[in-house]
Amino acid sequence: MQEKEVIIIGGGAAGLAAAVACEQKGIKNVLIIERGNYLGGILNQCIHDGFGLEKFNTSLTGPEYAQRYIDKVANKKIPFLLNSMVVNLTPQKEVVVVNSQGLQHYRAKVIILAMGCREQTRGAIGLPGTRPAGIYTAGVAQELINLKNYMVGEKIVVLGSGDVGLIMARRLTLEGAEVIMVAEKLPYSSGLPRNINQCLYDFDIPLLLSHTVVDIQGNGRLSGVTIAQLGKRGGIIPGSKRKITCDTLLLSVGLIPENELSREAGIVLDSITGGPQVDERGQASIPGIFSCGNVLQVHDIVDNVSLEAEYIVEGVIEYLEGKLTKEREIKVELGNGLRYVVPQKLVSIKDTIFSFRVNQPGRKKILLFEDGRRLIKKKSLQRVNPAEMIRIKLSSRELEGIKTLKVKLV
Amino acid sequence: MKAKGNYFDAVIIGGGVVGCAIARELSKYKVNVAVLEKEDDVGWGISCRNSGVIHAGFNYKPGTLRAKLCVEGNRSFAKLCQEIDVPFKKIGKVVVAQKKEEIGGLKKLKSQGEKNRVEGLQIINSIELKKLEPNVKGIAALYSPKTAITSPYLLTIALAENALRNGVSFFLNTEVKNIAKLRNSNFKINTNKGKFTSSYVINSAGLYSDKVAHMVEKNKYRIHPCRGEYHILDKNVSWLINHLIYPVPQTGAGGLGVHLTPTIDGNILIGPSDKYIKRKDNLSITSSVMKMLSAEAREFSPLISPGYVIRSYSGIRAKQAPSSEGGYWDFVIEESDKISNFINLIGIESPGLTAAQPIAKRVVEIINIKERLNSNPNFNPFRKGILRFEEQDEKTKKALIKQNSDYGEIVCRCEKVTKKEILEAINNPLRARSLISIKYRTRAMMGRCQGGYCLPRIIEILRENFNLAPREITLKGNNSYLLVGYRSNKESESCKKKKLLSLAEGLLV
Numbered sequence: 004m005q006e007k008e009v010i011i012i013g014g015g016a017a018g019l020a021a022a023v024a025c026e027q028k029g030i031k032n033v034l035i036i037e038r039g040n041y042l043g044g045i046l047n048q049c050i051h052d053g054f055g056l057e058k059f060n061t062s063l064t065g066p067e068y069a070q071r072y073i074d075k076v077a078n079k080k081i082p083f084l085l086n087s088m089v090v091n092l093t094p095q096k097e098v099v100v101v102n103s104q105g106l107q108h109y110r111a112k113v114i115i116l117a118m119g120c121r122e123q124t125r126g127a128i129g130l131p132g133t134r135p136a137g138i139y140t141a142g143v144a145q146e147l148i149n150l151k152n153y154m155v156g157e158k159i160v161v162l163g164s165g166d167v168g169l170i171m172a173r174r175l176t177l178e179g180a181e182v183i184m185v186a187e188k189l190p191y192s193s194g195l196p197r198n199i200n201q202c203l204y205d206f207d208i209p210l211l212l213s214h215t216v217v218d219i220q221g222n223g224r225l226s227g228v229t230i231a232q233l234g235k236r237g238g239i240i241p242g243s244k245r246k247i248t249c250d251t252l253l254l255s256v257g258l259i260p261e262n263e264l265s266r267e268a269g270i271v272l273d274s275i276t277g278g279p280q281v282d283e284r285g286q287a288s289i290p291g292i293f294s295c296g297n298v299l300q301v302h303d304i305v306d307n308v309s310l311e312a313e314y315i316v317e318g319v320i321e322y323l324e325g326k327l328t329k330e331r332e333i334k335v336e337l338g339n340g341l342r343y344v345v346p347q348k349l350v351s352i353k354d355t356i357f358s359f360r361v362n363q364p365g366r367k368k369i370l371l372f373e374d375g376r377r378l379i380k381k382k383s384l385q386r387v388n389p390a391e392m393i394r395i396k397l398s399s400r401e402l403e404g405i406k407t408l409k410v411k412l413v
Numbered sequence: 414m415k416a417k418g419n420y421f422d423a424v425i426i427g428g429g430v431v432g433c434a435i436a437r438e439l440s441k442y443k444v445n446v447a448v449l450e451k452e453d454d455v456g457w458g459i460s461c462r463n464s465g466v467i468h469a470g471f472n473y474k475p476g477t478l479r480a481k482l483c484v485e486g487n488r489s490f491a492k493l494c495q496e497i498d499v500p501f502k503k504i505g506k507v508v509v510a511q512k513k514e515e516i517g518g519l520k521k522l523k524s525q526g527e528k529n530r531v532e533g534l535q536i537i538n539s540i541e542l543k544k545l546e547p548n549v550k551g552i553a554a555l556y557s558p559k560t561a562i563t564s565p566y567l568l569t570i571a572l573a574e575n576a577l578r579n580g581v582s583f584f585l586n587t588e589v590k591n592i593a594k595l596r597n598s599n600f601k602i603n604t605n606k607g608k609f610t611s612s613y614v615i616n617s618a619g620l621y622s623d624k625v626a627h628m629v630e631k632n633k634y635r636i637h638p639c640r641g642e643y644h645i646l647d648k649n650v651s652w653l654i655n656h657l658i659y660p661v662p663q664t665g666a667g668g669l670g671v672h673l674t675p676t677i678d679g680n681i682l683i684g685p686s687d688k689y690i691k692r693k694d695n696l697s698i699t700s701s702v703m704k705m706l707s708a709e710a711r712e713f714s715p716l717i718s719p720g721y722v723i724r725s726y727s728g729i730r731a732k733q734a735p736s737s738e739g740g741y742w743d744f745v746i747e748e749s750d751k752i753s754n755f756i757n758l759i760g761i762e763s764p765g766l767t768a769a770q771p772i773a774k775r776v777v778e779i780i781n782i783k784e785r786l787n788s789n790p791n792f793n794p795f796r797k798g799i800l801r802f803e804e805q806d807e808k809t810k811k812a813l814i815k816q817n818s819d820y821g822e823i824v825c826r827c828e829k830v831t832k833k834e835i836l837e838a839i840n841n842p843l844r845a846r847s848l849i850s851i852k853y854r855t856r857a858m859m860g861r862c863q864g865g866y867c868l869p870r871i872i873e874i875l876r877e878n879f880n881l882a883p884r885e886i887t888l889k890g891n892n893s894y895l896l897v898g899y900r901s902n903k904e905s906e907s908c909k910k911k912k913l914l915s916l917a918e919g920l921l922v
Contacts, residue, residue: 086822088826088829090823090829101821102821102822103818104821105811105821106807106811106814106821121862121866122862122865124723124863125724125863126645126723126724127722129700129719131700131703132697133695133696134696134698135888135893136888136889136893137895143865143869147869147872148900150869151872151873153872153883153898153899154883154896154899154900156897157897219697222893223888223891223892223893224892224893224894250897266649
């Protein structure tokens with residue numbers, strides 16, 4: 004059994020930022036465990052730019068963004084394992100790792116969960132039709148094209164307007180494929196507005212809102228899909244079905260925090276975010292286990308992942324110094340208009356960043372934080388969109404003395 | 414009997430579980446056997462698309478072949494699985510009555526089962542049912558302790574591999590086009606891969622057995638395809654049930670009703686539905702049935718949520734009974750009375766998996782009576798499957814990695830399949846190399862992420878090991894290519910247009 008101060012599971016955007024922050028705060032004996040054969044995780048396959056605008060004030064590609072952190076890890080000689088899969092995590096903060104060297108046990112005072120997320124599959128959303136070759140989730144197609152140099156198809160329909168799907172619509176177009184359309188079940192896009200503009204409109208790729216795939220054809224390779232328009236209640240509008248000849252269906256229908264290890268360890272998860280329920284320090288239901296990045300909640304901008312990772316490391320320090328005490332337990336209640344909030348509870352008084360997503364797009368909204376009838380904070384929002392995470396900081400002064408906390412959008 | 418060129422003593426048409434069982438059974442004798450399979454691997458028809466249940470035998474009319482061979486199969490199944498290293502678990506089954514009117518049906522099943530000599534059947538009350546199945550609703554049930562589960566595709570693969578090792582030849586991607594009886598009384602079998610001749614033809618073509626029979630004897634049989642759809646649930650919820658959970662069967666239905674099946678790997682299946690369809694290759698899944706399956710599962714247990722579904726699929730029953738009639742006809746296992754040495758296996762639907770070995774024995778008997786076959790002294794009944802890293806204890810895991818570092822590389826994160834297992838799978842003795850072949854052999858891509866993590870890795874392993882071009886990497890052989898090529902510098906129309914536009918804008922500036 005090897006003992007560590009902090010073990011970080013996952014060497015992607017969140018894990019790297021957490022590791023660098025730990026090092027900067029003087030924590031020794033940190034270990035990053037990464038299952039891939041390089042650090043940086045999914046950033047490596049995101050070869051488009053637009054990363055780092057907030058964090059570094061410049062537009063970087065995914066690999067460039069990752070490299071900034073990898074360089075720091077290398078300079079500071081922060082230890083990491085590659086090609087190493089964590090196969091088990093216990094509530095006692097023991098970690099079992101499998102790699103070509105063998106099967107090893109580690110124990111740490113603090114575990115930082117930074118496993119990221121995975122893509123929602125065809126099976127999970129129950130898409131009808133046959134099951135031919137040529138159906139890919141957008142991220143898998145991205146990996147095959149950008150990292151393995153393969154082309155996945157020639158005539159493509161994208162279902163779902165998540166950001167990865169939008170980026171891939173552009174990527175495939177640039178690689179010579181014909182992207183026939185992006186169909187989105189909801190009446191609004193689930194991707195960022197900038198991606199709709201830069202990836203679809205700039206390339207004349209139609210975005211069909213309130214449309215979905217209702218059948219898939221082909222027994223060997225995909226030969227076509229049938230799409231249909233959906234009415235206000237989600238039913239198929241009669242007569243709206245049409246067949247589209249294509250060889251590839253790309254799915255961009257949601258991301259799911261990858262919490263299999265957390266679940267096995269008995270960590271309490273939030274059924275909406277899919278991530279652990281955490282307090283204002285990012286600490287999960289098991290003391291000493293922290294969580295950040297897409298494993299906590301799916302982010303739309305990597306800069307926020309890095310910021311979140313740095314933020315939770317403050318709590319890690321306090322935990323290691325024995326300063327993390329439970330002073331209270333206030334559940335953060337969710338009112339109208341919001342899909343979720345992170346953190347789900349407050350246990351002490353501290354400057355706290357709250358993250359939200361709204362239920363549906365809207366204009367001129369006001370976000371209210373209330374303690375019973377008392378208004379704690381009010382924030383006007385010109386435009387809200389489920390695709391864009393809202394992050395708001397409340398100071399310890401604002402949070403002091405509250406008995407309850409409710410957030411709502413009006 | 415001797416082989417010469419493409420001559421075989423017996424040609425088996427169809428490499429499903431029954432065809433492979435016959436091949437193995439025949440390999441116990443000095444007979445030259447070939448199996449012709451139209452797909453890229455064995456077992457891709459009905460054999461891989463069923464509940465994987467080893468039935469006890471109380472569902473079938475006494476005196477029928479279905480009843481007799483099922484009970485026989487159930488008794489010898491554990492031994493078969495042990496010999497050829499296939500997972501097998503006797504988990505038992507409960508047929509659950511939800512209404513008083515259904516209790517009569519339970520009693521009828523019990524007495525029918527007893528007539529078929531099924532052991533251990535008991536009617537239990539709701540309290541006893543609760544003990545067996547805390548999460549299942551019901552007022553009474555028939556408990557069958559002998560009902561078991563296996564992996565239907567691993568079984569088929571194992572039978573084939575063992576037959577291959579004992580001298581049977583397998584021809585994959587080989588589709589029979591027509592058959593002629595020659596003057597010397599041999600058969601000439603034309604396929605897309607050339608000509609075969611044989612003394613015997615065994616028609617175990619499953620869904621297409623009517624078509625194959627028709628090649629020598631017109632319109633003798635007819636198979637009506639009847640599709641069943643399934644949901645597969647996440648392993649996370651395997652705690653929901655302990656036994657196979659069945660409804661009381663309805664007379665005239667095409668199947669046994671939507672049931673809950675714990676699979677040998679720890680998933681739960683919901684299904685199958687039953688719907689007669691026109692085309693034998695229409696394996697579509699449909700929205701309406703998917704909804705129905707979820708609803709029916711909730712009749713057993715309200716804890717089952719559609720959110721647990723990781724995948725849905727369908728299989729097709731080879732029914733002789735037409736849709737107007739429903740229900741079941743008995744298995745046909747006979748030599749044609751007009752064309753000697755042509756043996757037909759028709760309508761082998763459920764319990765065909767359970768009965769595969771007894772069916773095979775019966776076919777061999779038919780030949781043996783005519784030929785007095787000599788036994789093969791070199792027959793080896795044993796076969797080893799691929800060792801599953803994840804199922805080993807920690808000490809063994811450590812030793813395995815030390816022995817071969819490929820065991821330390823986990824390729825499929827959900828099912829924790831290592832690179833060593835993938836390599837063994839792609840180097841299988843049948844030389845099946847598609848993704849589905851790897852999937853069935855290792856469970857890679859069968860977990861909740863459905864290949865999201867491991868697919869690109871497996872593609873790379875395939876390419877590296879066989880030096881395949883992108884188009885040669887397939888999902889399931891034939892036209893199911895996964896990739897269209899390498900990235901090219903070809904420009905799409907819209908891309909060109911975009912460039913022209915920006916050029917024009919540039920000129921304006």
